[in-house]
Amino acid sequence: MAGLIGKKIGMTSIFSAEGKNVPCTVIEAGPCVVTQVKTVDKDGYEALQLGFVDKKEKRSNKAQVGHFKKAGTLPKHKVAEFSKTNGDYQLGDEINVELFNDDTWVDVTGVSKGKGFQGVVKRHGFAGVNDATHGQHNRMRAPGSLGASSYPSRVFKGMRMAGRTGGDQVKVLSLRVMKIIPESNLILVKGSVPGPKGGYLIIEK
């Protein structure tokens, strides 16, 4: 799948041709530089490695500087690999938003916002106890029973409990591209995408 690395800018809404108000996410996508071309001969599979957002040479180690020097660019903050696409890309080529066009569907991957240590209601969508009365006390958001008693005498592995929530890699499938603004490298995608504003995203066609 062909794709680009992008940055989430924010959300807004636009009116579609039918006059419907459509919620959209604005993503700054690319321009990305081809930093490595992987081939079957050399790496065992075909892929493209792209880099996005320049980083100071001072802030990179020598291995990174050397790697990006091969492509003739500055070191990059974010690097991602995309499986080989049709189209012949050379080391150092620039890919921009014109890869997409209006009316394509894309998958967007990002890291969701971290929520910290959360209970079972927020983390797994448990209903909690819906009554504050009828003998309940301090149990409105409690998980309830963890299992049976003397058999099995233990809690099964994988039982959904409270814990660290968010901050996971999340991929949202089939989002429609509503608009492209090539002059500012922006795309508008229908719906929401994971992560905070300014978070890195991988957009695949």
Place this chain on the structure above:
Amino acid sequence: MDLMKVVADSYNVETKHPEFGAGDTITVHYKIKEGNKERIQQFRGIVIQVKGTGLTKTFTMRKMSSNVGVERILPISSPFIDKIEVNKYGRVRRARIYYLRELTGKKARIKERRR
């Protein structure tokens, strides 16, 4: 550079309609679809608030229709708005003139602002 503004500018939200604010009297020419036919309805009233920025900007207008107050909230970038006319610029001292809801008759008048 504010990239959200770039998106809003690409839809010409700021230049499509004349500028107006709370206290102004405006007429909105609103497209209404009835089956296959499309006609234009005019709604004239006082703007009581303008809310939001860019593409998600909305405004609320109020009018008295045979002694019943009618309020409409419209997104300024709605494609159903054919045209907005500013009839009168009013002088008000706040951005959201909700107090107008409690006033009727002569009390509900707004002084005209000289431009």
